[in-house]
Every structure is written in C-alpha cells, then in structure tokens.
Amino acid sequence: MTLSDIFGLHGLGWAEVLQLFAHFAVLSLLAIGGAITSAADMQRYLVVEHGYIDTTQFNASIAIAQAAPGPNILFVALLGWNTAGVAGLLATMAGIMGPSSVLAYLVGRYRHTQREALPVRAFSAGLAPLTIGLLLATGWVLSMPSLGHPLALALVAGTVLFMLTTRRSLLWMIALGAIVGALGGA
Secondary structure (H helix, E strand, C coil): CCHHHHHCCCCCCHHHHHHHHHHHHHHHHHCCCCHHHHHHHHHHHHHHHCCCCCHHHHHHHHHHHHHCCCCCCHHHHHHHHHHHHHHHHHHHHHHHHHHHHHHHHHHHHHHHHCCCCHHHHHHHHHHHHHHHHHHHHHHHHHHHHHCCCHHHHHHHHHHHHHHHHCCCCCHHHHHHHHHHHHCCCC
16 A cells, blocks of 8 residues: 555645645635635636636535534635545645744734834735635636526625625525525526
8 A cells, every 4th residue: 555545646646736735835825814715716726727626526615614614714625635635635724724824923923013003004904905806706716607597696696785785694695595596596
C-alpha cells in the first residue's frame, strides 16, 4: 500500500495536490469576508480550469457544508475531499486557513496599537465594499445553474429587494426558496 493509496488522491498526483494547496493559500489572502467570498475563483480553478470536479459537485459541496452545523468554512474541506480525497482535504484546509490566520494575527496586533491612525481607519473602511463585491461574485457563480428558470430569477430578484427594503430576517426568503424548490418550481 502506497502513500497515494492511503490518501486516496482520486487520480491526482502529488504535484497537483501541492498546486491545490498553493492556489488555496493565495485565495486565503484574498478571502476578505470569509472563504465563501472566494468561491467564485475556487469554482473557476476546480471546475472550469482543471475539471477536477463538476458544477454539481461544487454546488453540492457548498450546500451540504452550509446546511451542516459548524463553521461555514467546511465547504472548503468538502471541495478538497471531492478533488483529491484526504490529501485534497488537508491541502485545501491548510491553504485556506494558514496564510490568512498568520496575517490576521500580525495585522490584529498592529491594528491594536495603531487603531487611531488614518491609514488603519481607511483600510478598515475600504474592506466593506470589497467584501460586498466578492459576495456578489460568489452569489452569481452559485446561481448560474438556475438562470434558465424564470421562477429562480424572480426569487433572486425578490430576495435582493427584500434585503434592501426591510429589516426582517433573511430566513423568510430562504424558507420561501425551500418551499418553491420542494414543489419543483425552481
């Protein structure tokens, strides 16, 4: 039994697993607002560029992880698992968590001592629009398979309008989407 058998690489070589780690390490530094904000690039890398998994596996990984109790970052583990088994899981999780954790620690220490400095305040204020843009890109990628369904488009538009005009819980729109999906509408 080889190391590749133990880790179940799903046909990938160790070079590809190392590239997977490196790509997720870069995404770790770009994922302002959480790992989900970089899901659009994860989809591009895993599905479009390399074909390691398909769109259905990608979307299912995110849906299963979001439905499960625990941290939202679990979808990265599922993407790694679906791509290269245990080795992929370890590569994606170490990549997405390692660099950003070190950077957050170092920046947090600096920010604590310099919190009133203009550059620190400007940087903090600039993160909000960046996070919103990344979340919109992720939402677009996740909704692409449903774009052919008029009811799905109406639900997306209705959810955006609901969020912009009310202070009510978004869970109402999630429930509505679940009901429409269960009835086979979208």
